[in-house]
Amino acid sequence: MISPAGYKELNALLPGQVKVFEPMARHTTWRIGGPADIFVEPAGVKELARLVSWVHHRGLPLYFIGNGSNLLVKDGGIRGVVVKIGRALGRVQVCETTITAGAGAMLGVLASAAQKNGVGGLEFATGIPGTAGGAVVMNAGANGSSMADLVREVMVMNPSGDLERKKAHELNFGYRTSNLLGGSLVVVEVTCRGISRDPQRIRADMEEYLARRQATQPLSYPSAGSVFKNPPGKSAGWLIEQAGCKGMRQGDAQVSTVHANFIVNLGRATARDVQALIHRVQQLVYKRFGISLALEVQVLGED
Template sequence: MASMVSQLTQLIPQQQVLLDEPMGLHTTFAIGGPADVLVLPHTVKEMSQTIRLARQLELPVTVIGGGSNVLVLDGGIRGVVIQLNEMNKYLSCHDTKILASSGFMLKDVCQFAQQNSLTGMEFACGIPGTLGGAVFMNAGAYGGEMSHIVSRVRTVNRNGSVHTYKTADFEFGYRKSIFQRLQEFVVEVELQLSRGDQTKIQEQMDDLMERRRSKQPLEMHSAGSTFKRPPGYYAGTLIDQTGLKGLSCGDAQVSTKHAGFVVNTGHATARDVLAVIHEVQKRVEAAHGVHLEPEVRILGEEQN
């Protein structure tokens, strides 16, 4: 690892390379053990160089965006973690298309679309996390999802090479994309939207945000929705019907506001969160015969 750091800081400013960095400082759950090395690249070139160097040294690489849909285990992450939310940002509008770097928060891209009288991504205004992460997971809400509006994606692969994908390539499914399957990392996104009325777009975004604020525990640390929606059901409804609101282990708790969220009420560990997730899965399956699959990405290793 010392060799990695020594070589890396010849390519990237030293302040962008953090050793034994607690991942709880870099995730919305505020949970997670240390990354051996956390790299905060500002350019695609820096990202590619980091990946190539790690590959040469046979070190594992983990890439995250804003840290909003991940649970990092208490033992932390071995090898190199690359977080993309400090990448240089650019955002432009060309007719009905938006071109953006992946590190923008979704809400900011939604607001930019509204300012340019473009409709089609209002559904995303309250989804936490970055544009790149939303494409990687095919994030969605209120009947919309990223697959409806993404027209082109640029990625960096596990060899550090840059690739461009178009609509026919994406393999979008429910919370799935080709980028997950190939483990490629989104660095730029083109969105195809439609002309709309600024006032009506803003009204719809305001309405969706108010619905979120009233129903979801946005004021608490979480990773967003904890479970995927099982076919024919809603995870939160099943959990609520099973009487599990408030179920807790340590400081991890099924939200009393929305049962689809596991929240960190103070100083929860990843072990606490997993205990709650497993108990919810067990009880919901016993009561309803439905297996709930986590939506949150679980990264790293358990603490010894």
């Protein structure tokens, strides 16, 4: 827990950017999560550097989030400092086939900037509600492509507040993972390389992907997208459905009746409800298929 003197110091360092006991439900697409002791949305890279080195020197726990679209924050909230990389770090530039984006830019903004400039490759990202930073860390993907296919390099900040460049091959991308996940580096900027493509054809693909999402995903309820990773060669959604879990409910958390790998918040679901449902789904899938479903969503905080 941060002392009142510490809070005062931090507030003086980053005026207007620091909140105490901020409900994380406001910052996750599941609309679930208890309070963060300290929540900061830095106004720029300089402010971010000041913040991370301040936190580092005091040995406080530090967590980075983007749009919170792959996060389950527990009901007891987060002890330490949560840093949201948001719109202030979200500038997007396209030069020939290179797209450079601040980590806080939404993937949809990147995809549409690329489309307007006739740069193909990011069509798959249409409808993924994450930031560029979160997408790199998670190696977000869909329709057979993922960020790993496009990322050339990232700019990260270390706990001392210094910037470093890392090439794609240094990031160990895998299925919905990279070596940035759970680490101490914060992504500040992402550089992607696409291919030259007719903007009309890019737009047509984007519209098709979006229509498919609208038809197959429960987009009218808060969720975090796919809860479980697909086991090799299998679809988690299919396994969950076959194990009889579709529509299963715990409090206001429900295994979606539209897409069984989504758990939706019907209104007042708590993290405890979601965790109980996750556990029941894992047990039933294991009982039926002998397969242990691994979580894709990242869990933060305490009960």
